[in-house]
Amino acid sequence: MSEYAENLRSAFAQRRYERIASIVDSTVIKGRGEIFTLTDMLDQVFLNKHLGIPIFLTVLWTMFQFAFAVSEPFVVIIEKIFEMLGAWSGQAISDPHLASFVSLGIFGGLGSVLVFIPPIFGLFLALSVLEDSGYMARAAFVMDRFMYRLGLHGRSFIPLMIGFGCNVPAIMATRSMDSEKDRMITMLINPLISCSARLPVYVLIAGALFGAAYAGTAIFAVYALGIVLAVATALIFRRTLFRGEPSPFVLELPPYAVPDASSSILHMWSRGRMFLKKAGTIIFGMTIIVWFLSTHPWEETSGGQVIAESYIAWIGHAIEPVFQPFGWDWMAAVALLFGLVAKEVVVGTYGVLLGAEEAGLGEALVSQELFTPLTGFAFMAFVLIYVPCVATIGAIAKETNSWRWPAFALVYQTALAFIVSGVIIAAGRLVGLS
């Protein structure tokens, strides 16, 4: 019945548009390229056949540089606050077990995730400004031309853009797509779009290995890699699992507007608070588990001093051989394992494992030579691609009303992560990088 009603609604909409088109054709006299509004003028540039995509990439690069480079001092301020809290807890609590729990479990693990609030909020602020200005719809339009050539649907672009914030609402946003095949493709490739949860991992690795000058670019490269992979995967799916032409793309371009500061900040907050909520619940819980596993058995680890004797080291060493060809040690294996719950947990895990204060987490990665720029970049790519987080898997299951597709996403993404990271390492070594 509901399917019948849906078809009826579509038929009415179709007839309505046909009627509008016939009225417009018989009554509107089109000007000869005359520019009427500021929106028309700006569209002439931002939707330009040659400049549209380069300008979009410029805007994207500017956005990431803003989020990473400009937020750096605010990260330092939060680091210093957690440093003080960690030092205070170490001195004020006499019981070593409790002191370890508070300084390593709480301030070490959770603190190392909270320092990423400035870049994440910076990214959300930039996205809000772009949305409020009306440019985001143009970005979808500009990309549609490119995507359609690859056999993709233009409307896929909006859920993919939402995916930069969080893949869960992005997968839900595919409900607006009328073609089931287009919708399935968009849902399955969405986890390849880098959500904000993965940003802390990139910021940590890129900041430590590439330095402030190039970190923003390294992060941009990972985001770009996600987009390229999403497009390529969609193309493969279109030609194999979901054959056929994408349905036509209709998008209303709103007029440009000067973004209102208060509404942009409000949008930033409404997105950013999801990260804060997750940090206070899932990530906090996971860091406590990681702290427990890394400091116990208490006697064997000498009160958490010898992590090599801990439960987590046993787990890490058991799965280490899988990642050894990439040059990653058991800590990376454990971080990736716990990152299945939520990607931010990768950073929290490192925070606890290295026992480093937030300010020293990146330095600890470098000083212990856990990564080279090449293996670090491959690790970032792996985090981008491998298994979507639990919430995303749940969203795909709910939207497809089946566990078959989430299982498929899980398998293909894990396989893709190994392939892409392997290719990065191999290509890097081929040109002489270590």
Add this chain to the structure above:
Amino acid sequence: MDKLSVKNGKWLGAYAFILGIGYCAAAIVEAAGKPDIFPGGLLSIGVLLVVSATYLMGVKGLISGRRDGISFLMGGLLLSVAVGGLYLLMAGADWLMYLLGEAEDFALLSEISPAIILLVIALPLVPTMRRLTSKMAW
């Protein structure tokens, strides 16, 4: 919109040409200063070239007194503000890092990048653009 006279158009076209060449030169200078092939350098060079191309694409239209020239000038100006503004914010962030004791020194001159200089050069266009588009709706 004020009528774009040929005289104004030529003047604006010359300005857009200078800015376009300026950004292009800045990209070349940046490329020369980065002998390594790290992609970061290439991307920042690419951004300068995009701004350059935006200005240069408007030159012909401006000289001919066409309005599409103003569109490209306006687009270029917006990109100049975005890119130059970003470099200004980054300089501010470096200054804050120095105040926080995270940087050994802060030299104002080394913070002034070509994108900031070109933004300053482009800013006199703002009043002209406002005048030309003052009666236009969004």
